[in-house]
Amino acid sequence: MQKLNTTDYKVMEKIMKNSKISRTDLSKYLELTPAAISKIIKKLLSYNLIVEKNTLFSTGGRPRVTLAINKNYKKIIGVNLGAGFINIVESNLNGEIIGITERKFAFKGQEKVLELLDEELTKTLSKYDAESVVGIGLATHGVVDRKKGTVIVSPHFKWRNLELRKEFEKKYNLPVIVENDVRSMLIAEHNYGHAKNMKDFIFLYIKNGIGAAIFLNGKIFEGSNYGAGEIGHFIVNEHSNIQCRCGKYGCLETESSEQVLINKVMWKLEEDEKKEVGKNLDITMVYSKAQKREEPYYSIIKESVYNTGKVMGNVLNMIDVNDIIVAGDITTTGELFIRNFKRGIDAMLLEEFNKKIKVRTTKLENMTGVYGAVSLITSNLFEGEKLIKVR
CATH class of the missing domain: 1.10.10.10 (Winged helix-like DNA-binding domain superfamily/Winged helix DNA-binding domain)
Structure with missing residues (x-):
């Protein structure tokens, strides 16, 4: 050949x-x-x-x-590693998803998370011959050096300078591409979503963390230290007494991530002596009640979204991008999210830029992370690392 x-x-x-x-x-x-x-x-x-x-x-x-x-030429294995869960994704060569398994876990130390990850990957890979898998795409929290496949720092998992690519390639004898989870989602949005034909856009993900990824001039902007897009660590409340995982106080993440929003609602219900109402409260309920304009849910979500928009407005002043795509369950609140997010942007953005800003919610809905992991491989089949080889 x-x-x-x-x-x-x-x-x-x-x-x-x-x-x-x-x-x-x-x-x-x-x-x-x-x-x-x-x-x-x-x-x-x-x-x-x-x-x-x-x-x-x-x-x-x-x-x-x-x-x-030929979608059946080889298979792709994707790993979407998040706070408390591992998604193992199987796909055809064209990115078509054929299977997803999820493993949930309580907070674990570095070694235990790696052990769980190894268990799930080994179980999935056992279904295939060694020659029938083209590679593993691993999307994870933290600051990631994609070229080396090293997690420089992940506050959630308490990882520092963890050489995941080197370790996993040796273990599984397959190419492994490791990337920050939000940048992986951006790649998926560019491959399959609203951003397919965009040369410049920002992808924002709001969950238990808040992160962004930046696409400029047709390429991902990683930054000098691979940390571009860490929007969750903008200081938005200088007087906060809540410490972020990064060590600072008053980060956007400690004011507007999902668990914080649940806590704020529960504190307000306790103030109003409605403790019973707050029992078994989850984020889906918070967003649903906020969308129906029920208090205190509505005011808390409205303020949180507005403050997130203000941070984004400051970012847009610096990099002058017109398109923003947002993912995360908070987008299920529909107009409540879009209206107040734009209002926050308007409060900070230079007037001459403002008329061109477009905010969209992801086309991939709750599958963004899954497609992100697979996209790490599909985007390197024929470009980048050119993982498809013939012998």
């Missing part, structure tokens, strides 16, 4: 991004002759990397056949 060359990878990347593409389209997009494209397609078909699909209707002449990546 001939090795894949740069042009082969470019052709496959185009096919990956457009499953209805034809040989004629490829010739035009890549500025190659029809004969050259035909030769490449013949090669890729013989390697079973691509397949011919439905015939496109033509106004005249021979019908055009569409091309697609």
